[in-house]
Amino acid sequence: MAILLLLPDTKAEQLAGLLNKKLAGEDIRIWPETGRPEEIDVAVVWAHPHGALKNLPNLKLILSYGAGVDHIFNDPDLPVDVPICRFVADSLSRQMADYVSGVILNHRLRLIDYREHQAAGNWHPWMPRRGNKVTILGLGQLGQATARQLNTLRFDVTGWSRTAKTLDYCHTCHGQDMLTEAVCEADYVVCLLPLTEETRGILNGTLFSAMKKGAYLINVGRGDHLNENDLLDALYQGHLGGACLDVFSEEPLPSVSPLWRHPRILITPHIASVTDPENLADYVVQSFNALKQGSSLKHLVDRQVQY
Ligand code: GLV
Numbered sequence: 001m002a003i004l005l006l007l008p009d010t011k012a013e014q015l016a017g018l019l020n021k022k023l024a025g026e027d028i029r030i031w032p033e034t035g036r037p038e039e040i041d042v043a044v045v046w047a048h049p050h051g052a053l054k055n056l057p058n059l060k061l062i063l064s065y066g067a068g069v070d071h072i073f074n075d076p077d078l079p080v081d082v083p084i085c086r087f088v089a090d091s092l093s094r095q096m097a098d099y100v101s102g103v104i105l106n107h108r109l110r111l112i113d114y115r116e117h118q119a120a121g122n123w124h125p126w127m128p129r130r131g132n133k134v135t136i137l138g139l140g141q142l143g144q145a146t147a148r149q150l151n152t153l154r155f156d157v158t159g160w161s162r163t164a165k166t167l168d169y170c171h172t173c174h175g176q177d178m179l180t181e182a183v184c185e186a187d188y189v190v191c192l193l194p195l196t197e198e199t200r201g202i203l204n205g206t207l208f209s210a211m212k213k214g215a216y217l218i219n220v221g222r223g224d225h226l227n228e229n230d231l232l233d234a235l236y237q238g239h240l241g242g243a244c245l246d247v248f249s250e251e252p253l254p255s256v257s258p259l260w261r262h263p264r265i266l267i268t269p270h271i272a273s274v275t276d277p278e279n280l281a282d283y284v285v286q287s288f289n290a291l292k293q294g295s296s297l298k299h300l301v302d303r304q305v306q307y
Helices: 011-022 089-108 109-117 141-152 174-183 205-210 230-234 277-293
Strands: 004-005 027-030 038-043 061-064 133-137 156-161 171-174 187-191 215-219 240-245 263-267
Touching: 004 011, 011 027, 011 277, 038 277, 061 205, 061 277, 089 109, 089 141, 089 187, 089 240, 133 141, 133 174, 141 156, 156 174, 171 174, 174 205, 205 230, 230 240
Parallel strands: 004 027, 004 038, 038 061, 133 156, 133 187, 156 171, 187 215, 215 240, 240 263
Antiparallel strands: none
């Protein structure tokens, strides 16, 4: 059985090094040095070259290098019957919960505004902002971990998801019909949805007008959830108070993008929740062993809903 790593940059060498230790004696290959394609059983992928998987006739498992799997479904030649698993880890949930809590607390305490005042030697105290209501769109692993942490920080949290969920640390609502209701009272709206045909462009002018004046948007889902022009309009009109964006339709964000220079947009370079290679290697080992022993695979993706 061979494992093929189809990963950008130095990720493949790093993961191969870890797997060679943890799975000593197993056959680990790095794309494009595929060798005989019929020997590949498992592919670990991140933004892989489209069409590369269809040439592996005995492929039995596709593992995502990250929590999201939209990059896999983007491949028009994705083999139709190979199981796909996504990466789930406490380290990813912890980072996401910290990132979102940090952004909200920063905004509430106006720390960035104080940094500007500091540069001008300006002593000007403010009361913290009052807004305490947070709505999280998406109640998967990352959404739930974030809701739990914000609840511990005494925010009033609502979670919105596709299907009904009951959680004891946040109010919940679900389905398209309840989307407006979910966001209309929120001081902060956080997008943690998977990117699917249903959620693409969900952060648009219609949603923004349903949000209350001065509300703050945090997008940590995918760039294609957001209509950037609608966001710029909502900020220009003074309807939204600000936004923090970690993900973009085009990454790296092009230098000509007006988002870079907007005074009420905070930009980070897709770092809200980053895969720890050591944790990922453990997950590859676990999945590889499950496949070998014929036991059940963890974190299987439902191809119907694409997450
Ligand atoms: C990062 O965006 C991921 O999907 O893990």
